[in-house]
Amino acid sequence: MAAELAGKKIIFIVGGPGSGKGTQCERIVAKYGYCHLSSGDLLRAEVASGSERGQELQEIMKRGELVPLETVLAMIRDKMLANTDAKGFLIDGYPREVDQGKQFESSIASATSVLYLDVATETMVQRLIKRGQTSGRADDNEETIRARLNTFEKATAPVVDFYKQQGKLFEIERSVAESSPDDVFAKVCLLFDKL
Numbered sequence: 001m002a003a004e005l006a007g008k009k010i011i012f013i014v015g016g017p018g019s020g021k022g023t024q025c026e027r028i029v030a031k032y033g034y035c036h037l038s039s040g041d042l043l044r045a046e047v048a049s050g051s052e053r054g055q056e057l058q059e060i061m062k063r064g065e066l067v068p069l070e071t072v073l074a075m076i077r078d079k080m081l082a083n084t085d086a087k088g089f090l091i092d093g094y095p096r097e098v099d100q101g102k103q104f105e106s107s108i109a110s111a112t113s114v115l116y117l118d119v120a121t122e123t124m125v126q127r128l129i130k131r132g133q134t135s136g137r138a139d140d141n142e143e144t145i146r147a148r149l150n151t152f153e154k155a156t157a158p159v160v161d162f163y164k165q166q167g168k169l170f171e172i173e174r175s176v177a178e179s180s181p182d183d184v185f186a187k188v189c190l191l192f193d194k195l
C-alpha cells in the first residue's frame with residue numbers, strides 16, 4: 001500500500017469501449033476536481049514517445065487485446081504518486097480484468113467505489129465508428145472494435161460482478177447510459193455528491 005494515498009477517494013470507471021468513460025470523466029473533473037488518469041491515454045503517450053516499448057504496446061492495442069498488467073499498473077501508480085495533493089482519483093479504463101483490480105488494491109490502495117456504464121454492444125460499435133472518423137486512434141476501426149468488445153466481454157465483465165459482490169458497484173443502467181451525456185452525468189452526480 002502507498003501511505004501517501006491513504007484516505008484519498010479512488011473511483012474506478014468501468015465500461016466497454018465507447019461506453020462514455022472519457023466523456024463522463026471530463027465532466028466529473030470539471031465539477032468535482034478529481035485527478036483523471038486514463039490507462040488508455042497513458043499507453044498512447046508511451047506509443048507517441050516512439051520508444052521500443054511503445055511500439056510493442058501499439059501492436060497489442062491494434063489487436064484489441066490487453067497490455068501486460070505490470071505495465072499499466074506501474075504507469076498508474078507513478079501518476080498517482082505524482083499527484084498526491086489531489087482530493088481523489090478517477091481511474092478510467094482500469095481494472096479491465098479482475099486480477100488488475102486485486103493487484104491495484106494490494107499494492108496501491110483500495111477503491112472507494114466503482115462506476116459502471118452499461119451500454120449495448122451495437123451502440124458502442126456505432127459510437128466508436130463515429131469517433132474513428134476524427135480520433136485518429138489506431139484501434140477505432142471496425143475490426144479492432146469487434147476485438148475490443150470481445151476482450152471486454154471475456155475479461156472485463158467479471159470485474160463488474162466482482163465489485164457488485166463487494167457492494168462497491170454504482171451502475172448506470174442501460175436506459176440512462178444510452179441517453180445524452182448530460183443525462184448520464186446527472187445520474188453520475190448522485191454518486192459523487194455522496195462521496
Ligand SMILES: Nc1ncnc2c1ncn2[C@@H]1O[C@H](COP(=O)(O)OP(=O)(O)O)[C@@H](O)[C@H]1O
Binds near residue numbers: 021024131
Ligand atoms: N451519452 C452519450 N451519447 C452519445 N454519444 C456519446 C455518449 N457518451 C459518449 N459518446 C460518444 O461516444 C464516443 C465514445 O465516448 P468515450 O467517452 O470516448 O468512451 P470511452 O472512453 O468509454 O471509450 C465518443 O465519440 C463520445 O463523444
Ligand SMILES: Nc1ncnc2c1ncn2[C@H]1C[C@H](O)[C@@H](COP(=O)(O)OP(=O)(O)O)O1
Binds near residue numbers: 043
Ligand atoms: N487497464 C488496462 N489493461 C490492459 N490494457 C489496457 C488497459 N487500459 C487500456 N488498455 C489498452 C487496451 C485497450 O483496448 C486500449 C485502449 O484503451 P482505452 O483508451 O481505455 O479505450 P476506451 O476509452 O475506448 O475504452 O489500451
Ligand SMILES: [Mg+2]
Binds near residue numbers: 021
Ligand atoms: Mg476512453
